[in-house]
Amino acid sequence: MYPVVRVTQPPDAPEPLGTKRKYWYKAADGREVLFKAEERGYGEDWSEKIACELAALVGIPHVHYELARDVNADVPGVVSVQLCLPGEALVHGNTLLQAIDPAYPRTTLRVPAHTVDAVNRVVRMLSIPAPRWAANLPSGITTAVDVFSGYLMLDAWIANQDRHHENWGALWTENRLTLAPSYDHGACLARNVSDEEKAARLTTGDAGYSVGAFAARAGSRLFDQPTDTRPLSALDAFRRFSAPIPHAADAWRDRLRAVDQSTVEAVLDQVPPDRLSRVCRDFTLQLLVENRTRILAL
Ligand SMILES: Nc1ncnc2c1ncn2[C@@H]1O[C@H](COP(=O)(O)OP(=O)(O)O)[C@@H](O)[C@H]1O
Ligand SMILES: [Mg+2]
Structure with missing residues (x-):
């Protein structure tokens, strides 16, 4: 445990x-x-x-x-x-985005200006995370943009709905900005769907109510165009961001391919049962299996 x-x-x-x-x-x-x-x-x-x-x-x-x-x-x-070492400071995505675009809105969290392209423009200017965070990167992942593509694959896998502009950022030291490690994934894995609904979705014969159908609806906080009213799906955010860097998407997907179901079950089964009910555990496993399949099928 x-x-x-x-x-x-x-x-x-x-x-x-x-x-x-x-x-x-x-x-x-x-x-x-x-x-x-x-x-x-x-x-x-x-x-x-x-x-x-x-x-x-x-x-x-x-x-x-x-x-x-x-x-x-x-x-x-x-x-x-505390993720910052002495002398480091965490600079959130919205501050970075505003530095390159003074019109970028800082306050609200549902921001169509938070586009894949805008995030890419900022992350391109950052250095890759420091070795203390990046000890186990796949080979071929050599830039902050490559690493961020992994963050978005993680989001698609775990159905993280909250990668807004304060849930990523950079670490600022005297003379450089490095991509910060990924943090704040709590709004993932359908954590707030009731056990009753999870049980019903696990056992339904209705394909439209299945875990797979549920998984396909996972949204992101990233937009395609600043004029869009709806954000991209989590899967499309990963796909769009990674389109110019297929080597990175492949490297991350290879890592995901290597994680089999029993390895995921071993993670879930270490959560004390008073925090994660049986039905919640089973639904979470199924959601992760569905999302992994969809990512590997891209
Ligand atoms: N380990 C940490 N080290 C430094 N700052 C942190 C850490 N965890 C969170 N923070 C700061 O606190 C803010 C809120 O934490 P977060 O985990 O995002 O919580 P919430 O789910 O309430 O948004 C983050 O945006 C970040 O600025
Ligand atoms: Mg947060």
């Missing part, structure tokens, strides 16, 4: 960004750690943990999450270590 970190330390500081309540505290080893609460009952603790383990399986630079519990408030959540 994955461990559950018991957080007993008092908060040092709240983290104002994002939608969930979260705070920083100093761990026993002196590191700054962010506790992100899952108090809305959406299941964003197990989804975040599974997403990071799947990212590790395919070699994607990612923030590592552990399941956690705020002991004093008796609230479940996840923890992650």
Whole structure:
């Protein structure tokens, strides 16, 4: 089973960004750690943990999450270590996009200007993540754009619906900007669909209500054109972004091909059952199988 970190330390500081309540505290080893609460009952603790383990399986630079519990408030959540080293700062995608286009809207999260091309223009200017994040890249992945293509493949695999412009970014040090590791995958794996619906979709004879039909509807936060009203599907976001770099898409897809069902099951089965019900586990597995098949069929 994955461990559950018991957080007993008092908060040092709240983290104002994002939608969930979260705070920083100093761990026993002196590191700054962010506790992100899952108090809305959406299941964003197990989804975040599974997403990071799947990212590790395919070699994607990612923030590592552990399941956690705020002991004093008796609230479940996840923890992650401060991803910046001393002297580094995280610069979000919206700040980078605005630097090259002053008209880019910074505030709202559903932004048609958040196009595949605009993101590509920014990521092209970044260096590849530092070796401490990129120790297991596939061969042939040599640029930040190549790596970002992997982030979008991960999103398509786990049905991450939240790669908006504050959920990717760059690490700024004195004289350079490197692509930040992938973080905040909690809004994935249909975590907030009820167990009743999951059970019904797993057993239905109606192809239109099946897990496969559900999987095909997963949306992204990336748009094709700034005039579009609907974002691309997660699969199309990966396909569109990777079209100019087929070698990168192939390298990531080779990694995905190597992850068989039993390996994914081993990940799911390490989540304590009080966080992930049986039906939720079975639905999650089926969703991952369907999405992997669709990615490998591109
Ligand atoms: N491990 C971390 N190290 C440094 N900053 C972090 C870390 N995790 C989150 N953050 C910061 O907190 C913000 C919100 O966290 P995030 O995981 O995106 O939560 P939410 O799901 O509420 O959006 C991020 O955009 C980032 O700026
Ligand atoms: Mg976020």
